[in-house]
Amino acid sequence: MTETSKIALIPDGPEQTAAAANLAERLALPMVAADDQSYQLLLVVTASRLELRQTGPGAPGPVYVDFLEGKADFRRRYGSSRDEGVIRAVASKKSRTPTVLDATGGLGRDAFVLAAHGCRVTMIERQPVLAALLADGRARAEQDEKIARIVGERLKLLTGDSREIMRELPEAERPEVIYLDPMYPHRDKSALVKKEMVILRMLAGPDQDSAELLAAARACATRRVVVKRPAGAEPLAELKPELVQKCGAHRFDIYLIGGN
Secondary structure, X not given: OOHHHOEEEEEOOHHHHHHHHHHHHHHOXXXXXXXXXXXXXXXXXXXXXEEXXXXXXXXXXXXXXXXXXXXXXXXXXXOOOOOOHHHHHXXXXXXXXXXXXXXXXXXXXXHHHHHHHOOEEEXXXXXXXXXXXXXXXXXXXXXXXXXXXXXXXXXXXXXXXXHHHHHXXXXXXXXXXXXXXXXXXXXXXXXXXXXXXXXXXXHHOOOOOHHHHHHHHHHHOOOEEEEEEEOOOOXXXXXXXXXXXXEOOEEXXXXXXXXX
């Protein structure tokens, strides 16, 4: 099975057929029958949200972007700079709520936490299916009165190659902080990996251009670049950071720009 044929799109019911057809055309994906198991992944248009499902026996539950409930909502309501490592890593004494560019959008959880903290965050996701999941989650969040303002005013989404976008940003639009959470290739095959990571790796694979991404980020940010890494992993591109903030099973490597 080729890379282009590992994912297809299905409607969850007859009422979703038109919306599914439009999305399939926009993403250049085949639309297949709901019982088609010849694809590794299915992007499913349901009545309430967009989901990514793995096929086959023992497949985990669906992956989707949700800022309204679950971990994202818990972190919004109860997270603080004291217990949220990403906030401590991104903020500084000079700027407690900096402008942030999340150059590896993924499922948007850290970006949402930063936006809820008060930062103005722009997410960039180059994988079209992931970008569609983010757009769907963001659109649903904008309809909720509790977080509509957070999302509408402080959480922006761009689809494209972060390296190119960062290089082309005008001087006046350069963010104070750029956040990177590149896909890390787990070498321990016996390790238990969250269902989201399993499916995202199937879809996007490991980042092969992390060194170039870090270089572009350091040339674009005005204060710091923050890189999320597994606790025992080598620094990205083997480049030693100025600061390291440990946070359980992972850490944040911080590269200061101009001493900030």
